[in-house]
Amino acid sequence: MSKAISVVVIGRSLNQQERTRLRSSSQTPLAIVAELPNAPQVLDELNRLKPQAALVLLNGELNHSFQLVERIHQELPDTAVICSSEDNSPDVILQSFRSGAMEFLRQPLVESEIAAVFAKIEQSAVRPEESHLGRVIAVYASKGGCGTTFVTANLAASLARLSRKRSCVIDLNLQAGDQPLYLGLEPNYSIHDVVRNFDKLDDQLLASYLTQRSKYLQLLAAPTEIGKDEDVRVEHVTRAIALLRAQAEYVVIDPPRMLNEITISALDAADDLILLLTLDIPAIRSAKRTLDIFTRLGYDRGRIKVVINRYTKTPEFDLKQIEKVLETPVFGTISNDYRAAISSINVGEPLVLSKNQSPVVQDFSILASKLSGIRPQTEAPTPQRPARSGWTSIFGSKK
Ligand SMILES: Nc1ncnc2c1ncn2[C@@H]1O[C@H](COP(=O)(O)OP(=O)(O)OP(=O)(O)O)[C@@H](O)[C@H]1O
Ligand SMILES: [Mg+2]
Structure with a gap:
């Protein structure tokens, strides 16, 4: 059985519909290991959990979110960052990629897009030996x-x-x-x-x-x-x-x-x-x-x-x-x-x-x-x- 891709969700908690879509769309099972607010401790937590993917739900002050994306990209190069927003204007998407996001998902989340994004992550993700996931x-x-x-x-x-x-x-x-x-x-x-x-x-x-x-x-x-x-x-x-x-x-x-x-x-x-x-x-x-x-x-x-x-x-x-x-x-x-x-x-x-x-x-x-x-x-x-x-x-x- 393929091991689940570990995902940390950042920005806000998922609602039940989003959770269901994430779970059911991806071919590879996803393990949502934490849902964290965009707060200063987030990087410590990510360093400890070393997830394969970080799903950043862009909200509030956008620059603040992009700064976080940049830091995750720099400090955890093996974690794929996915940005997601209701605002899918070219500006927001471009800024996401410039900050280091590997993928962008628009909201409300679309099942086929989730599947495609996680299939790519599955292929490219490094599964670090030292990151323990019981x-x-x-x-x-x-x-x-x-x-x-x-x-x-x-x-x-x-x-x-x-x-x-x-x-x-x-x-x-x-x-x-x-x-x-x-x-x-x-x-x-x-x-x-x-x-x-x-x-x-x-x-x-x-x-x-x-x-x-x-x-x-x-x-x-x-x-x-x-x-x-x-x-x-x-x-x-x-x-x-x-x-x-x-x-x-x-x-x-x-x-x-x-x-x-x-x-x-x-x-x-x-x-x-x-x-x-x-x-x-x-x-x-x-x-x-x-x-x-x-x-x-x-x-x-x-x-x-x-x-x-x-x-x-x-x-x-x-x-x-x-x-x-x-x-x-x-x-x-x-x-x-x-x-x-x-x-x-x-x-x-x-x-x-x-x-x-x-x-x-x-x-x-x-x-x-x-x-x-x-x-x-x-x-x-x-x-x-x-x-x-x-x-x-x-x-x-x-x-
Ligand atoms: N394999 C088994 N063989 C015989 N008796 C068992 C077995 N498994 C559990 N029991 C008995 O069933 C009873 C209920 O077990 P348990 O308290 O684990 O159930 P539960 O599903 O947690 O109950 P609750 O819904 O109250 O939480 C206990 O008295 C236990 O001894
Ligand atoms: Mg019981």
């Missing part, structure tokens, strides 16, 4: 209780174990995030600290807000206090994702079920969009509806991976039938083992990190391997952390 995986289910939180925690742990690289969970269930329970953590910081210190946020500050399960497994928790969720906005989420993907190999997101702006911004940023369902009529119907919505949002089918949780072979629902109904192949299955799942949650230890022989462990290993392209190896046993008792998860541990 993989973002969102696990989404439109119906409650399908196991999103369980799958996110275990998939992240499985990826960390398989790759021996950093895997970070983001809990976007802002009102009631359960990831700390599933991962056995007691966060002192959360995404609310990202909001509080957004002006000075950089990769190091963000790293200090992560809760460590191990060297390779971390969590950016949902707000721990009631009412703090209301302050979280799209730009906080997209920035946190962009900064995390620059430092972790995998960023695995547990988004809320409701398809609001925040959920969509997380799904937009994902390289792999796991659509999770269980084998029952309401979940299958709901998954079908979600696939229709994803089509309307312009999501490329290649990004969407249907995964069946709590899977047992039944004559009523065979996988071929499901694929026919959803018009999408089934990417993976996770076996049904309630006893193993619930006991891992109760002791706060991801099942895949325990000694449990449940088939679920093997299923996660296969899923992680398919997503990462890394073959599972026979592993040396890793030291086990003592699991906490079920009661500490409810009442907290004595400090």
Whole structure:
């Protein structure tokens, strides 16, 4: 699968229609890694992210925008600058190219023009080895209780174990995030600290807000206090994702079920969009509806991976039938083992990190391997952390 072209949008946030057009028009998938205002910190951010393309939406004082284009062109020669404006007079286009833009897109954005521009960038772009871009995986289910939180925690742990690289969970269930329970953590910081210190946020500050399960497994928790969720906005989420993907190999997101702006911004940023369902009529119907919505949002089918949780072979629902109904192949299955799942949650230890022989462990290993392209190896046993008792998860541990 071709790796996405990383794009940073500068000037203002995209509206939903622009986002959809960008996503659906280009042959090569685009990863919109950040949306930044035209502010002084923009160059620092670009130097850190080293995107393949910078889409500068010209607005406000035009000279100010052109100066920025010039500086990007000089300081980041491997980043292709695309200018875009509603004003497509010869003057504006000429000035864009003189400042160092490689391409110009008029607004409203036109699909065929986007396709042509990104095809050129794809051909000419240098993909610098040193610019790290971790993989973002969102696990989404439109119906409650399908196991999103369980799958996110275990998939992240499985990826960390398989790759021996950093895997970070983001809990976007802002009102009631359960990831700390599933991962056995007691966060002192959360995404609310990202909001509080957004002006000075950089990769190091963000790293200090992560809760460590191990060297390779971390969590950016949902707000721990009631009412703090209301302050979280799209730009906080997209920035946190962009900064995390620059430092972790995998960023695995547990988004809320409701398809609001925040959920969509997380799904937009994902390289792999796991659509999770269980084998029952309401979940299958709901998954079908979600696939229709994803089509309307312009999501490329290649990004969407249907995964069946709590899977047992039944004559009523065979996988071929499901694929026919959803018009999408089934990417993976996770076996049904309630006893193993619930006991891992109760002791706060991801099942895949325990000694449990449940088939679920093997299923996660296969899923992680398919997503990462890394073959599972026979592993040396890793030291086990003592699991906490079920009661500490409810009442907290004595400090
Ligand atoms: N593969 C599995 N086998 C058996 N039980 C499972 C499996 N996956 C999840 N469960 C169980 O399903 C229940 C719901 O899981 P989870 O909390 O992850 O769902 P969710 O989709 O995040 O729910 P919500 O919509 O409330 O956020 C848990 O009790 C968990 O133990
Ligand atoms: Mg959940």
